[in-house]
Amino acid sequence: MAWCLRPRWWLSLLLGLILAWGLSHSRGLANSHQDQQITLPPLQTHPVPPTLQAWSKPLPTSPGPGTPTPDYFDQVKQTEVGYLIWSQFPIQVYIQPPDSPTAQAWIAAAQQAVQEWQAYLPLKLSSYPTTADITIQANRPSHRSGERVRSAETFYELYIDPQDHLAHRCQVIVRPTQAPKYVLAALRHELGHALGIWGHSPLNSDALYFAQVADPPPISARDIQTLIRIYQQPTRLGWSIPVSSRKIIEKTHQ
Ligand SMILES: [Zn+2]
Numbered sequence: 075m076a077w078c079l080r081p082r083w084w085l086s087l088l089l090g091l092i093l094a095w096g097l098s099h100s101r102g103l104a105n106s107h108q109d110q111q112i113t114l115p116p117l118q119t120h121p122v123p124p125t126l127q128a129w130s131k132p133l134p135t136s137p138g139p140g141t142p143t144p145d146y147f148d149q150v151k152q153t154e155v156g157y158l159i160w161s162q163f164p165i166q167v168y169i170q171p172p173d174s175p176t177a178q179a180w181i182a183a184a185q186q187a188v189q190e191w192q193a194y195l196p197l198k199l200s201s202y203p204t205t206a207d208i209t210i211q212a213n214r215p216s217h218r219s220g221e222r223v224r225s226a227e228t229f230y231e232l233y234i235d236p237q238d239h240l241a242h243r244c245q246v247i248v249r250p251t252q253a254p255k256y257v258l259a260a261l262r263h264e265l266g267h268a269l270g271i272w273g274h275s276p277l278n279s280d281a282l283y284f285a286q287v288a289d290p291p292p293i294s295a296r297d298i299q300t301l302i303r304i305y306q307q308p309t310r311l312g313w314s315i316p317v318s319s320r321k322i323i324e325k326t327h328q
Contacts, residue, residue: 078215078227079151079267115240115313120161122305125194129298142277145299150273157304158230158242158270161312164198165207165269172212172250180250180257184210187261190293194301195269207243208268210261212250225249225286226260228267238314244268259290266297270304 150157169184171177188197188210200206215227226248235241246264248257259281266282274284280294 078224078264079272112319113316114155115310115315117156117308117310118313119306119308120159120312122302123163123195125196126298126302126305129194129302142279142296145296145303146273146275146277146280146282147300147303149275150271150300150304152307153230153272155232155240155242155311156309157307158272159305159307159309159311160195160207160269162207162241164196166200166202166205167197167208167210168200168203168206170203170209170211174212174250176250177212179254180212180248183254183258184248184261186258187265190262191265191269194293194298208246208265209244210246210248210265213247214249215247225252225256226264228264230268234315238320239312240310240315242311255290256286259286262290262293266293266301269301271297271300275300 167188169181169188172180174180185199188199191197203209215224226246228247229245230242231245232240232242244267246261246268248260248264250257252260262281263283271282273282275282275296277283277296278285278287279291279296281291281297282300283291
């Protein structure tokens, strides 16, 4: 389960929310040299993005015993900051050009996967890796002993943005050395994680099914219904950190 999902910073958070300066324009929450406790924003609900609100699929009039549930929201995990919800749109996506003979095909697949999800959440291709919310990279996913070889994985990390909001960014890594239809399926699947579906579907007709299948499905109604339910949930992401914690940050960095 969850073989392609990984919070990169979880150990740091468990050790007590260590605050540090990260990239040049953001304040990271991991790899600290100076231990400072900060208080996270309370869990609150953002408005559901209009693109998701506008989507509607008629439910079956009389669901029988074999009818699949309309979503698999119960399989989606909350993180320590609540659900992984974006609230600043468009979400900036950077596709890192791979250095391989199949680069063009891989880039085209990545662009198509972005385009497919664009129908449901506002995404924008960006040329700036340092400010992107989601970075898509062609690479071999990390392999830990005792695990099967993975074709893709998605990380997220937390930081505090210049407006003092708790924010996250995601990195999607997809192995380029697969047949094109599997590259596209993996990109579609991983982008689903990056957009907030932090879990897997038990049905192989959903893009977020937990395993690779011979004939990968497109984004399904159940995938979108799950995404809608996620965006109705509270999160600490996208909200201001308390003023008392800002003082710690200012004090740390004078
Ligand atoms: Zn997955």
